[in-house]
Amino acid sequence: MGNQKKRKCLLWRSRRKRYKGDTMSNISLAEAVKLKSVLSKRIHELEEEMNQIGFVEIEKGDTLPKQTRTLVQVEQELDDVRADFRLLDKLMYEANIRNEVNFNGENITIVEAIELATQLRAKARKCKEFGVSKKEEHVYSYGETSSLLKVAMFDPEVYRVKGLELERQANRLSNLINAKNYAIELDFDGEKYF
Numbered sequence: 001m002g003n004q005k006k007r008k009c010l011l012w013r014s015r016r017k018r019y020k021g022d023t024m025s026n027i028s029l030a031e032a033v034k035l036k037s038v039l040s041k042r043i044h045e046l047e048e049e050m051n052q053i054g055f056v057e058i059e060k061g062d063t064l065p066k067q068t069r070t071l072v073q074v075e076q077e078l079d080d081v082r083a084d085f086r087l088l089d090k091l092m093y094e095a096n097i098r099n100e101v102n103f104n105g106e107n108i109t110i111v112e113a114i115e116l117a118t119q120l121r122a123k124a125r126k127c128k129e130f131g132v133s134k135k136e137e138h139v140y141s142y143g144e145t146s147s148l149l150k151v152a153m154f155d156p157e158v159y160r161v162k163g164l165e166l167e168r169q170a171n172r173l174s175n176l177i178n179a180k181n182y183a184i185e186l187d188f189d190g191e192k193y194f
Helices: 002-020 029-054 071-098 110-131 156-183
Strands: 100-103 106-109 136-139 148-151
Touching: 029 071, 029 156, 071 106, 071 110, 100 110, 100 156, 106 110, 110 156
Parallel strands: none
Antiparallel strands: 100 106, 136 148
16 A cells, blocks of 8 residues: 555656646755745735735726736736645645754754754853843942842853853754755745746
């Protein structure tokens, strides 16, 4: 049963390639990230075009102006772009779950690596924030009877160094993700958008 499924999948892919023309090309996961942004922008443009051509203002008795595209044509293109967006999104999610990077001696999926890089950056930001704190500073008070001090319960220098190290790790992990993204091929024809 497994081989039969494989054959059906390969047959579907070859038919799809013939249907779209023999020039179908794959794109890297890195290109897919950029293409997703392009598709999102195109969706917004087509929605705006629908608003513009869906209504016209004319004086009573005047003939309707000739339009280069109909609302139905724009709506069909919008449906096509949205379908491509969904397919691309699905392929990207699958690739991010199936593929791994090795970080600090541990293999983790790309989706986990992306989240870890985000968390490392957040932690680095917080540590650097503590790193620029003063060990001890006077707090202004309303009364003159007592002098208040704000005392750090940690060593700011330790947190400054820790923040820099966490940022370095996040950058290293991001580089591993980017390198992997260029190595992964997705079965998606982006030629009509690039």
